[in-house]
Amino acid sequence: MKNRKALFGFKDLKVEVEGKEVVKGVSLEIAPGEIHAIMGPNGSGKSSLSNALMGHPGYEITSGEAYLSGENLLDMEADERSRAGLFLAFQYPLAIPGVTVANFLRAALKSHRGPDADMTDFRRLLKAEMKSLSIDESFATRYLNDGFSGGEKKRVEILQMSVLNPQVALLDETDSGLDIDALKTVADGINRYHSENNGILLVTHYQRLLNYVKPDYVHVMIGGRLVKSGGPELALKLEESGYDWVAEEVGQKAGV
Amino acid sequence: MSDAVRQQNQQLRTINQDYATKYGFRDPVDYFHKGARGISHEVVEMISRMKNEPRWMSDRRHEALDIFMAKPMPGWGNTELLNEIDFDNIYYFMKPIENQQTSWDDVPEYIRKTFDKLGIPEAEKSFLGGVSAQYESEVVYHSMKEDLKQQGVVFLDMDSGLREYEEIVKKNFGTVIPSTDNKFAALNTAVWSGGSFIYVPPGVDVKIPLQAYFRINAENMGQFERTLIIADKGSRVHYIEGCTAPVYSTDSLHSAVVELIAMEDAYIRYTTIQNWARNIYNLVTKRATAHKNATVEWVDGNLGSRLTMKYPCIQLVGEGAKGEILSVAFAGVDQHQDAGAKVIHAAPNTSSRITSKSISKDNGRASYRGLAKVHKKAVNSKISVECDALLIGEDARSDTYPTMEIDNEQVRVEHEARVSKVAEEQLFYLTSRGLTEDDARLLIVNGFMEPFTKELPLEYAVELNRLIELEMEGSIG
Incomplete structure (x- = not known):
């Protein structure tokens, strides 16, 4: 099944949450350097797909395949997927009281580099990335997401991505709850991270992030299925006309 | 994998x-003196004689033994485990060496090595003002920095304290915790040995902590240290207590009594990190009296032991006195940490804060047992109590037994209690980052x-x- 050129992909993936099928067989491939966007209305299964790909124990993958750099992701636990190079920026990042941003990120980076790795560059790295994302230095010693505003949480998700520098980043509704300045800062962070060698999958309801982070491909997800794919122009059309026309088009094709 | x-x-x-x-x-x-198992007036007399004590102390001991014998076991806490204690099988007094030393070089090698492994001499060099090291029943090493001595600070083991400062000890010993307080306080008073005696003169600020380390080595040992700390007017002191013991198949008993007296405007912080082996019964009575505008803080960490029953208490007897108790307990496999805190407001404008955090893992059980009492005359007092329990695993258990006795209406009381589990969502968040x-x-x-x-x-x-x-x-x- 594998297109050897693809960095990351999944095929015929089905996901159940508490016995209910929420993703009903989806396939996608991302080649190095590509940015893909999955757009869809609320409840279409976008977040379930991201959580399942990252290995959330509450999202059961009942069939299909998923791989990263030729490795089977479905054999791995969440931590192994992370260390293999997958990252998920959460829609609603949780607070971890008592654990500072710096200590958490140091532990995370160390888990990627290995127990004997040299971590002397960590402070400098963290400081530089925080500066780029306009995150005040005091956040390094604040407890992770504890009392952070929505925008601060999203920026700290992107900070984590920048520090861990994954091969593939799944960004789940990273634009939601951001004002325009924060949106630009976050978009800058994503663009800075992006390179010829990595891939990005943006999961979003709205088009506005796509004004700043240009996708190569846009896919529409409705009712647990990827029903339409196209270029960036598809996102603009969705922004103008909503999702109903896609649903109708798909419905007609399917003869419903 | x-x-x-x-x-x-x-x-x-x-x-x-x-x-x-x-x-x-x-x-x-090879003990200098190892008594027989079991407790009696003969054992008490022997301890008192070996220490060459004044008669009044000897009398106190005998009196306390009668109280111990007469008092029933507490009918609360973990009565099942308490009733398993075999008082006849315990060694009440073991004297490891003949004389206490003030240089580590003079401490017998096997004991010195023990404390080396525990990192005590190193800590002493780098950040402590004074160190007391107790091994079984007696303090084997004791030392304090010269400048503290010159300021009149007294930091001795309790036996030396009684010899050298008899009047101060006689006046204060047992005033905060009388023998009649509870069965184990009575037992301690009867057979006490070692512990610390600290007196800080008026206005002296002891800037670096003083530490005592308690080590039980023998099986079926009973360690009954007795500590009395007096901070005179406007003085400040931080005392740290650490404890460990080896692992044996049968139980040992640690039953200390700690009395703190903070005079007007004085400040005492007492920090405990106990890390007992899992065969230790840790039944300790700790209480402080805070006079006018004085502050007492208990920072109490309970790890290890089979059963711990310990409720550091602060009696706020002077106007404007403050008390804070910060207690954590970790109950692992087959352990019961019955810990908590007590505050007694007996004067106006007093304030207290209790923060209790417990973690129960596997079949471990952590209980918070607390008392907040406000007397009629303690108007404009403030109490805040916060209990946080974290459960790990399906069999972990946490209980909360808070008691409030408020006898006047001009009091502000805040009480919060939370029980949480390590959430799957939190775990996923962290593991998704590679942990x-x-x-x-x-x-x-x-x-x-x-x-x-x-x-x-x-x-x-x-x-x-x-x-x-x-x-x-x-x-x-």
Whole structure:
């Protein structure tokens, strides 16, 4: 099944949450350097797909395949997927009281580099990335997401991505709850991270992030299925006309 | 199993081996004096004679023994475990060496090595103002920095304190915790040996902590140290207590009595990190009296032991006195930590804060037992109580027994209690960043403990985090 050129992909993936099928067989491939966007209305299964790909124990993958750099992701636990190079920026990042941003990120980076790795560059790295994302230095010693505003949480998700520098980043509704300045800062962070060698999958309801982070491909997800794919122009059309026309088009094709 | 997981497991195994060598070892000892098992007036008399005590102390001991014999076991806490204590099988007095030393070089090698392994001489050099090291019943090493001596600070083991400052001891001993207080306070009064005696003169600020370390080495040992700390007007002192013991198949008993007296405007902080082996019964009475505008803080960390019953208490008897009790307990496999706090407001404008954090893992059980009492005349007092329990695993148990007795209406009381589990969502968040599930859980637990850990001197915070790591790994002893 594998297109050897693809960095990351999944095929015929089905996901159940508490016995209910929420993703009903989806396939996608991302080649190095590509940015893909999955757009869809609320409840279409976008977040379930991201959580399942990252290995959330509450999202059961009942069939299909998923791989990263030729490795089977479905054999791995969440931590192994992370260390293999997958990252998920959460829609609603949780607070971890008592654990500072710096200590958490140091532990995370160390888990990627290995127990004997040299971590002397960590402070400098963290400081530089925080500066780029306009995150005040005091956040390094604040407890992770504890009392952070929505925008601060999203920026700290992107900070984590920048520090861990994954091969593939799944960004789940990273634009939601951001004002325009924060949106630009976050978009800058994503663009800075992006390179010829990595891939990005943006999961979003709205088009506005796509004004700043240009996708190569846009896919529409409705009712647990990827029903339409196209270029960036598809996102603009969705922004103008909503999702109903896609649903109708798909419905007609399917003869419903 | 992936390489990463295998490596992780290997690391954890190494840590576990470290534990056995770091705390769980035992020394073969040729005791200077090792009494017989069991307790009687003869044993009490023998202890008193060996210490060459004044008659009044000897009388106190005998009187206390009668109280101990007459008092029934507490009918609360963990009565099942309490009733398993076999008082006839315990050694009440073991004197390891003839004379206390003031230089580590003069301490017998096997004992010195014990304290070396525990890092005491090193800590003394780097950040302590004075150190007392107790081994079984007696303090074997004692030393204090010269400048503190010159300021008139007295830091001695309790036996020396009684000899050298008899009048102060006679006036204060048992005034905060009388023998009649409870069965174990009576037992301690009857057979006490070792512990610390501290007197800080008016206005003296002891800027670096004083520490005592209590080590039980023998099986079926009973350690009954007795501590009295008096901070005179406007003085300040921080005292740290640490404890460990080897792992044996049968039980030992640690039953201390600690009395603190903070005079007007004085400040006492008492920090405990106990890390007992799992065969130790730890039944300790700790109480402080805070006079006008004085502040007393108990920072009390309870790890290890089979059963701990300990409720540090502050009696706020002077107007404007403040008390704070910060207590954490970690109950692992087969352990019961029955810990808590008591505050008694007996004067106007007094304030207190209790923060209790407990972690129960596997079938471990942590109970918070607290009392907040406000007398009629203690108007405009403030009390805040916060209890936080974290459960790890399906069999872990946490109970809360808060008691409030408020006898006047001009009081502000805040009480919060929370029980939480390490949430799957939190674990997923952390593991999705590459941390193993064990590391993620440990990070969450350390975060939960952080309000406590941040109150400790850095060296102890590091040590506590390490101990928690060991507990989380779960197979100590």
